[in-house]
Amino acid sequence: MYDYDLLVIGTGGGGMAAAIRGAELGARVAIVEAGTIGGTCVNRGCVPSKTLMRAALVYHQAGHHGFAGVHTRQEGVDWPKLIAQKEALIEGLRQEKYLDVLAAYDRITLLRGWARLQGEGRVAVSERLYRAQYVVLATGARPHILPLEGIETVEVLTSTTAMTLPQQPRSLLVIGGRAVALELGQIFARLGTRVTLLQRSPRLLPEHEPVIAEAPGRLPAARRTGGAHRGAPPGHSPGRQRKSGAGRRQRPTAAFSCRAGAHGHRAGAQHPGPGAGDAGHCQA
Numbered sequence: 472m473y474d475y476d477l478l479v480i481g482t483g484g485g486g487m488a489a490a491i492r493g494a495e496l497g498a499r500v501a502i503v504e505a506g507t508i509g510g511t512c513v514n515r516g517c518v519p520s521k522t523l524m525r526a527a528l529v530y531h532q533a534g535h536h537g538f539a540g541v542h543t544r545q546e547g548v549d550w551p552k553l554i555a556q557k558e559a560l561i562e563g564l565r566q567e568k569y570l571d572v573l574a575a576y577d578r579i580t581l582l583r584g585w586a587r588l589q590g591e592g593r594v595a596v597s598e599r600l601y602r603a604q605y606v607v608l609a610t611g612a613r614p615h616i617l618p619l620e621g622i623e624t625v626e627v628l629t630s631t632t633a634m635t636l637p638q639q640p641r642s643l644l645v646i647g648g649r650a651v652a653l654e655l656g657q658i659f660a661r662l663g664t665r666v667t668l669l670q671r672s673p674r675l676l677p678e679h680e681p682v683i684a685e686a687p688g689r690l691p692a693a694r695r696t697g698g699a700h701r702g703a704p705p706g707h708s709p710g711r712q713r714k715s716g717a718g719r720r721q722r723p724t725a726a727f728s729c730r731a732g733a734h735g736h737r738a739g740a741q742h743p744g745p746g747a748g749d750a751g752h753c754q755a
């Protein structure tokens with residue numbers, strides 16, 4: 472006897488899609504969440520990064536739109552207000568697109584707690600054991616901090632904590648040259664933080680077409696030093712930057728966005744089958 476036809480672990484985009492489709496097909500579905508409902512995209516991924524990118528673009532364009540006779544000025548960034556607005560957006564979308572949607576499906580039960588696979592369709596959630604005919608692992612990934620020498624000498628950020636900082640940093644070192652690194656670098660640079668991007672591959676976005684990968688390096692604020700792109704803050708020439716920095720040397724803040732570690736193995740998945748690969752990817 473099963474408690475559920477389908478038990479989905481994780482309420483991110485993947486888990487939500489699986490649960491909703493299961494309910495639409497007539498299954499009795501449970502969806503389990505240990506953290507914040509909605510997973511990465513709405514809480515710490517697509518939504519916060521895109522809203523901050525948009526804000527950064529608006530600020531950048533206020534000083535760099537190129538239209539003669541149109542007078543705009545960059546008058547500063549109120550970082551706490553910007554972050555608070557972003558949080559309000561996340562909260563609204565989480566309610567509307569996740570909690571309200573789950574509540575609208577009679578056939579879906581939300582279980583709160585950490586799920587662990589017990590074999591043969593049994594899943595432990597907190598203290599209770601559930602049996603399900605099918606189990607879907609939609610446990611996503613989490614940021615992985617690289618074991619670099621000297622890492623302990625800087626305040627390490629992940630893509631998650633970088634977008635919730637209480638204050639805007641004056642400088643930021645971003646390690647990685649793929650989408651998340653470029654998004655974060657772009658946000659901070661356009662809002663006035665001095666950003667240095669470190670990448671080990673010969674070009675940015677190594678998996679993309681060269682024409683796409685070359686575009687970020689052509690941005691006016693980007694200049695290449697050896698293997699790295701340095702994005703100077705808008706409206707700040709290096710000279711002006713030194714002046715506004717009052718000659719003080721700042722310890723850079725490092726944001727690590729290079730790799731994601733899978734959650735699957737922490738839910739008890741093992742080889743063969745869905746689980747964590749050596750590189751931190753899920754294997755199927």
Ligand SMILES: Cc1cc2nc3c(=O)[nH]c(=O)nc-3n(C[C@H](O)[C@H](O)[C@H](O)COP(=O)(O)OP(=O)(O)OC[C@H]3O[C@@H](n4cnc5c(N)ncnc54)[C@H](O)[C@@H]3O)c2cc1C
Pocket residue numbers: 480481482483484485486487503504505506507508509510511512513515516517518520521584585586587609610611612630651734735737738
């Ligand atoms: C900064 C950033 C920007 C991004 N921008 C984009 C974008 O613009 N477009 C795009 O397509 N993608 C983007 N992504 C990627 C996208 O967010 C993820 O690919 C997507 O959210 C993954 O969804 P998921 O359902 O697989 O996992 P997740 O959304 O990570 O959800 C997994 C959920 O499972 C829960 N969980 C894990 N283990 C357990 C357990 N054992 N028990 C119970 N619950 C558990 C977690 O708490 C989490 O809530 C971005 C990511 C980041 C970090």
